[in-house]
Amino acid sequence: MTRKELFKNTLRKSVHAWKLINELPLSDDESLMLRHFMDQPGFLDLHWRMFVPAIKGQGTEEQKQKWLPLANKMQIIGCYAQTELGHGSNVQGLETTATFDPQTDQFILHSPTQTSSKWWPGGLGKVSTHAVIYARLITDGKDHGVHGFIVQLRNMDDHSPLPGITIGDIGVKFGNGAYNSMDNGFLMFDKFCIPRDQMLMRLSKVTREGKYVPSDVPRQLMYGTMVSVRQTIVSNASIAMARAVCIATRYSAVRRQFGSQNGGIETQVIDYKTQQNRLFPLLASAYAFRFVGEWLKWLYTDVTQRLEASDFATLPEAHACTAGLKSMTTSATSDGIEECRKLCGGHGYLWCSGLPELFAVYVPACTYEGDNVVLQLQVARFLMKTVSQLGSGKAPAGTTAYMGRAKHLLQCRSSIRKAEDWLNPAMVLETFEARALRMAVSCANNLSKFENQEQGFSELLADLVEAAIAHCQLIVVSKFIVKLEGEIKGKGVKNQLKNLCYIYALHLIHKHLGDFLSTNSITSEQASLANHQLRSLYTQVRPNAVALVDAFDYTDHYLGSVLGRYDGNVYPKLFEEALKDPLNDTVVPDGYHEYIRPLIKQHLRSARL
Ligand SMILES: CCCCCCCCCCC/C=C/C(=O)SCCNC(=O)CCNC(=O)[C@H](O)C(C)(C)COP(=O)(O)OP(=O)(O)OC[C@H]1O[C@@H](n2cnc3c(N)ncnc32)[C@H](O)[C@@H]1OP(=O)(O)O
Numbered sequence: 001m002t003r004k005e006l007f008k009n010t011l012r013k014s015v016h017a018w019k020l021i022n023e024l025p026l027s028d029d030e031s032l033m034l035r036h037f038m039d040q041p042g043f044l045d046l047h048w049r050m051f052v053p054a055i056k057g058q059g060t061e062e063q064k065q066k067w068l069p070l071a072n073k074m075q076i077i078g079c080y081a082q083t084e085l086g087h088g089s090n091v092q093g094l095e096t097t098a099t100f101d102p103q104t105d106q107f108i109l110h111s112p113t114q115t116s117s118k119w120w121p122g123g124l125g126k127v128s129t130h131a132v133i134y135a136r137l138i139t140d141g142k143d144h145g146v147h148g149f150i151v152q153l154r155n156m157d158d159h160s161p162l163p164g165i166t167i168g169d170i171g172v173k174f175g176n177g178a179y180n181s182m183d184n185g186f187l188m189f190d191k192f193c194i195p196r197d198q199m200l201m202r203l204s205k206v207t208r209e210g211k212y213v214p215s216d217v218p219r220q221l222m223y224g225t226m227v228s229v230r231q232t233i234v235s236n237a238s239i240a241m242a243r244a245v246c247i248a249t250r251y252s253a254v255r256r257q258f259g260s261q262n263g264g265i266e267t268q269v270i271d272y273k274t275q276q277n278r279l280f281p282l283l284a285s286a287y288a289f290r291f292v293g294e295w296l297k298w299l300y301t302d303v304t305q306r307l308e309a310s311d312f313a314t315l316p317e318a319h320a321c322t323a324g325l326k327s328m329t330t331s332a333t334s335d336g337i338e339e340c341r342k343l344c345g346g347h348g349y350l351w352c353s354g355l356p357e358l359f360a361v362y363v364p365a366c367t368y369e370g371d372n373v374v375l376q377l378q379v380a381r382f383l384m385k386t387v388s389q390l391g392s393g394k395a396p397a398g399t400t401a402y403m404g405r406a407k408h409l410l411q412c413r414s415s416i417r418k419a420e421d422w423l424n425p426a427m428v429l430e431t432f433e434a435r436a437l438r439m440a441v442s443c444a445n446n447l448s449k450f451e452n453q454e455q456g457f458s459e460l461l462a463d464l465v466e467a468a469i470a471h472c473q474l475i476v477v478s479k480f481i482v483k484l485e486g487e488i489k490g491k492g493v494k495n496q497l498k499n500l501c502y503i504y505a506l507h508l509i510h511k512h513l514g515d516f517l518s519t520n521s522i523t524s525e526q527a528s529l530a531n532h533q534l535r536s537l538y539t540q541v542r543p544n545a546v547a548l549v550d551a552f553d554y555t556d557h558y559l560g561s562v563l564g565r566y567d568g569n570v571y572p573k574l575f576e577e578a579l580k581d582p583l584n585d586t587v588v589p590d591g592y593h594e595y596i597r598p599l600i601k602q603h604l605r606s607a608r609l
């Protein structure tokens with residue numbers, strides 16, 4: 001499809017999905033699943049996952065009563081317009097202004113520079129009638145920082161931009177289809193006025209007289225919508241990773257190369273230890289991210305209930321966990337999809353393998369809802385704060401509770417003696433805890449050598465990110481182990497999950513061996529025992545690998561992959577797909593008479609001479 005066709009077709013699908021949601025009707029959770037099976041980025045994502053939650057989280061009761069019924073019935077369509085051309089990560093650096101005019105009781109929205117143009121918001125370019133706009137609030141010449149406003153963008157009769165608004169699509173993005181179904185947009189305000197009651201005023205207010213009344217709740221609640229979406233992105237990482245792994249596993253069982261004895265059949269590539277060493281940790285990650293996603297959903301629900309009761313104690317941890325896990329799981333999934341493409345050899349590069357499109361549509365998850373490095377630095381800040389409070393009498397809680405055992409974890413030596421010890425959950429956990437804590441403490445010690453903490457933080461950014469990743473990996477391993485300790489239905493399922501859990505943990509040890517050795521969390525002998533155990537786990541998973549991806553229950557239609565077909569009938573279908581290509585519509589291609597023939601003839605002439 002051309003971009004225009006793709007965009008229009010996504011509108012068609014979105015509206016059809018919305019019709020089904022109402023007609024069937026579907027619950028909120030079911031509606032999200034329907035969106036998932038629609039399988040294309042579109043304006044509904046932003047409307048439901050960001051615009052509506054922003055109003056719910058930051059609007060007053062009155063504002064919710066006014067706007068939510070309209071949004072819930074989709075009589076208005078909204079997006080989330082925070083990022084600007086010049087600033088995305090640095091939200092405090094946004095330039096759009098919302099200046100209160102007491103004469104008219106309005107805010108004047110203005111884009112003072114080119115870099116202040118809103119740039120990237122999905123659904124903004126062509127679809128949304130409204131947006132939650134983030135702008136610097138100015139009253140009586142004073143800048144109060146960034147706040148949210150509900151703004152109508154387009155005329156409700158003919159969809160034209162309202163006077164004072166310049167709006168459009170930012171252009172083609174990575175890949176052919178992929179995220180191009182979405183109208184990521186730009187927007188500039190030229191002294192555009194909105195009524196005062198369209199500032200989202202749950203967190204802070206501007207009175208009729210123009211007085212700014214700051215809230216007594218943390219200003220970070222303004223970032224609540226991002227926390228909510230980051231949480232869902234973790235579960236989505238599992239879905240995307242599982243999809244790629246399903247394709248690569250099924251195809252690896254079908255594909256044969258080398259190893260033929262006396263004209264017999266060749267070896268299935270899934271039987272090569274190198275293939276297993278690349279593939280099975282990804283299979284394990286798909287399960288691991290699912291379980292950590294379930295736990296994160298619980299954490300998010302818990303913090304939301306606490307916030308409603310004005311208990312803000314767990315907000316920093318919820319922020320650190322959602323930011324860190326969003327970052328870690330999306331980076332691993334993007335890399336994992338690309339690895340699955342390579343695991344499928346040359347055919348993985350064909351569009352009909354389903355992997356190029358999956359990669360192209362998935363990879364911006366490393367950037368949207370917060371650049372992955374920037375987010376890990378938030379985790380690092382949280383860890384440095386926690387380390388600095390050790391010994392102050394305030395016991396670390398939640399995912400940092402292990403830091404409360406710092407005295408032990410800083411000096412303990414791993415008691416792994418034989419390969420099977422690496423299947424002991426307590427020993428594995430202690431290894432990850434020791435590594436995470438020692439990395440964090442080492443950063444804190446190095447930081448303390450700087451007179452200026454901010455300068456020290458800047459200098460140590462790379463180490464801090466690694467410490468944050470170590471902490472996040474510990475969370476994922478520990479939640480997998482917790483899952484195994486709970487009730488698991490199905491004969492033999494627990495054993496399979498156990499294998500995957502230890503593959504997940506041990507492959508991380510192998511991958512980050514430098515961390516584990518340099519922090520003395522393990523010795524090189526223990527590392528080699530871990531590798532030995534890992535190989536043994538691969539052998540145990542091998543006979544069940546295909547069943548473990550079938551368990552994701554993805555239909556062929558959803559997978560969209562000739563290589564990942566359930567029936568394994570890959571080769572005839574590759575031919576069928578090839579023959580569908582428009583280049584094969586004619587035997588002699590367009591351009592033959594114009595370019596190929598004259599070229600060949602010229603050579604023939606010179607040959608005769
Ligand atoms: C089938 C597939 C379906 C997929 C479905 C997914 C659909 C998704 C659609 C995606 C569309 C994309 C949308 C977007 O991208 S929207 C824009 C997202 N933008 C960002 O994420 C910006 C990232 N930047 C930030 O979040 C902040 O600016 C940053 C956290 C980096 C820094 O903020 P700030 O400068 O204000 O803060 P400080 O560093 O000074 O920190 C101040 C304290 O505040 C704490 N903090 C920061 N953020 C939060 C938060 N969210 N919640 C709670 N607390 C927070 C921070 O830790 C500091 O605390 P301390 O003072 O205690 O240290």
Ligand SMILES: Cc1cc2nc3c(=O)[nH]c(=O)nc-3n(C[C@H](O)[C@H](O)[C@H](O)COP(=O)(O)OP(=O)(O)OC[C@H]3O[C@@H](n4cnc5c(N)ncnc54)[C@H](O)[C@@H]3O)c2cc1C
Nearest residue numbers: 080081082083087088089120121122364367368369370373
């Ligand atoms: C597909 C897609 C959809 C999007 N949808 C929306 C949307 O609906 N609404 C919306 O408002 N926005 C949206 N965005 C914007 C998105 O949220 C931002 O692009 C994202 O937050 C990253 O910000 P940035 O582009 O400013 O990156 P930058 O911050 O400019 O990052 C550039 C580089 O600088 C590094 N860097 C930046 N700051 C630091 C630091 N402090 N320390 C170390 N390194 C640093 C980063 O790691 C990165 O390598 C979308 C983006 C994409 C790609």
